[in-house]
Amino acid sequence: MRYRSPTGRYFSVPLWFDIPKKESMLENVDAIQQEIEQYEVRTKDDLEQFRMRYISRKGVVTELFESLKQAPAEQRRTLGQALNGLKNAAQAKFDAFSETLDQQQATNTAPPFDLTLPTVPNLTGNQHPLNLVRQRIIQIFERIGFNVADGPEIETDWYNFGALNFPDNHPARDMQDTFFVSKGTAGEPGGDMLLRTHTSNVQIRLMEHTKPPIRSIMPGRVYRNETISARAHCMFHQVEGLYIDRNVGFKDLKDTLYHFVKEMFEPGTQIRFRPSYFPFTEPSAEIDISCQICGGKGCNICKHSGWVEIAGSGMVDPQVIANCGIDPEEYTGFAFGMGIERITQLKYVVNDLRLYTENDVRFLRQFAGQ
Structure with a gap:
C-alpha cells in the first residue's frame, strides 16, 4: 500500500x-x-x-x-x-x-557563527562617582586616625533631633523638611520615627556606647523632604566627623579640615571659616573653599561669589556631650559634616545633582579609570 x-x-x-x-x-x-x-x-x-x-x-x-x-x-x-x-x-x-x-x-536552523565579524570589546564596569569620592574621603581621614562608623537610616526623634539640642519648635522638625514614618512624643527617647536627616544620629549612638577618646567619621544616606532639582535632592549622602577627647580645641578642627581640603582638591585651593549657628555645636562655623569650577572668578555654582560652602562644623555643645553620658567637664570635642554630592560636584565639575541618580551610562562612563 x-x-x-x-x-x-x-x-x-x-x-x-x-x-x-x-x-x-x-x-x-x-x-x-x-x-x-x-x-x-x-x-x-x-x-x-x-x-x-x-x-x-x-x-x-x-x-x-x-x-x-x-x-x-x-x-x-x-x-x-x-x-x-x-x-x-x-x-x-x-x-x-x-x-x-x-x-x-x-x-x-541556528545561524552559523560568522568568524569574520569584529570582536565585541570587553567592556569593564567602573565605580559610581559618589563611591569614588566617598572612598577618597574615608582614605584621607583614616590616614590621620579616624575610623568609620555606621548607624540606622530609620531613626527616632531623640537620636536625630532631641539629643542634638534641637528645640521642639525648630524648623527642621517641620514636615516640609523631614520624612516622618510614625508619630510619637517629640523630644523624648523613642518619639517620632523618621528617615534620618543627617548622620549625626551615628555620633550620638557612638558617644553613648564608646568611651573617649572617639575619632570617627560617619558616611551614609540621608533624607529630606525637598523638591528635586539641579541643586537639591530628597535623598543624598553625607559624611560627618567626630573627635572627643581631653583638651580638644577649635585649632584641632581647623587643622583637620585644612588637611582634608588640601588632600581632596587641587593645590592652591583656598579655605575660609565663617561664623554660623548649629544647635549641637558652639562655637559653630561653615567652611567655604574657592570655587573649583570657575577658579574663584564667579559662576552659577558659586553664585558669582568665587566661594562654595562644603561643610558645617564646630565644637560639640557640652549639653550634647552630657546627653550621651560623657562628662563635659573632662572631655571636649569637635564635629563636622559635609555633603558627598557637593564634594563630587566640585571635584569632577558636575553641574546637575540629578545626574547622580539617573543612571545615564554616558555620564557614568566618564569616570572609568578614576
Missing part, C-alpha cells in the same frame, strides 16, 4: 499480510520486536514510515491485536502481554526518534 508523507513524497508500507508468516504469533511478535530495535530513522520521511508501519491504525501491531481473537483461549493472556509490550516499545522508539530529529532541526 502507498502513502504520502507530509513532504509530498510517496512510500510503500507493508501490511500484516506482507509479513512472512511464522509458525506462531509469538514468533511474529519477536520478529517485529527485533525489527523495531534495528530500525533506523534519519529524516522526517523515515519517521513517518516508522509510524505508519508500527503504530498507526493500519500498522502491523494493530493487525496483530485484531488477530488475537483467532488465537486459542489459553494463549490469549500470554499473547496479549507480549503485544502490549510490543506496542509500548514501538511508541517509545517513535518518541525517541521524534525528540532526536527535533533537536537536530533546532541545531541546524
Whole structure:
C-alpha cells in the first residue's frame, strides 16, 4: 500500500499480510520486536514510515491485536502481554526518534557563527562617582586616625533631633523638611520615627556606647523632604566627623579640615571659616573653599561669589556631650559634616545633582579609570 508523507513524497508500507508468516504469533511478535530495535530513522520521511508501519491504525501491531481473537483461549493472556509490550516499545522508539530529529532541526536552523565579524570589546564596569569620592574621603581621614562608623537610616526623634539640642519648635522638625514614618512624643527617647536627616544620629549612638577618646567619621544616606532639582535632592549622602577627647580645641578642627581640603582638591585651593549657628555645636562655623569650577572668578555654582560652602562644623555643645553620658567637664570635642554630592560636584565639575541618580551610562562612563 502507498502513502504520502507530509513532504509530498510517496512510500510503500507493508501490511500484516506482507509479513512472512511464522509458525506462531509469538514468533511474529519477536520478529517485529527485533525489527523495531534495528530500525533506523534519519529524516522526517523515515519517521513517518516508522509510524505508519508500527503504530498507526493500519500498522502491523494493530493487525496483530485484531488477530488475537483467532488465537486459542489459553494463549490469549500470554499473547496479549507480549503485544502490549510490543506496542509500548514501538511508541517509545517513535518518541525517541521524534525528540532526536527535533533537536537536530533546532541545531541546524541556528545561524552559523560568522568568524569574520569584529570582536565585541570587553567592556569593564567602573565605580559610581559618589563611591569614588566617598572612598577618597574615608582614605584621607583614616590616614590621620579616624575610623568609620555606621548607624540606622530609620531613626527616632531623640537620636536625630532631641539629643542634638534641637528645640521642639525648630524648623527642621517641620514636615516640609523631614520624612516622618510614625508619630510619637517629640523630644523624648523613642518619639517620632523618621528617615534620618543627617548622620549625626551615628555620633550620638557612638558617644553613648564608646568611651573617649572617639575619632570617627560617619558616611551614609540621608533624607529630606525637598523638591528635586539641579541643586537639591530628597535623598543624598553625607559624611560627618567626630573627635572627643581631653583638651580638644577649635585649632584641632581647623587643622583637620585644612588637611582634608588640601588632600581632596587641587593645590592652591583656598579655605575660609565663617561664623554660623548649629544647635549641637558652639562655637559653630561653615567652611567655604574657592570655587573649583570657575577658579574663584564667579559662576552659577558659586553664585558669582568665587566661594562654595562644603561643610558645617564646630565644637560639640557640652549639653550634647552630657546627653550621651560623657562628662563635659573632662572631655571636649569637635564635629563636622559635609555633603558627598557637593564634594563630587566640585571635584569632577558636575553641574546637575540629578545626574547622580539617573543612571545615564554616558555620564557614568566618564569616570572609568578614576
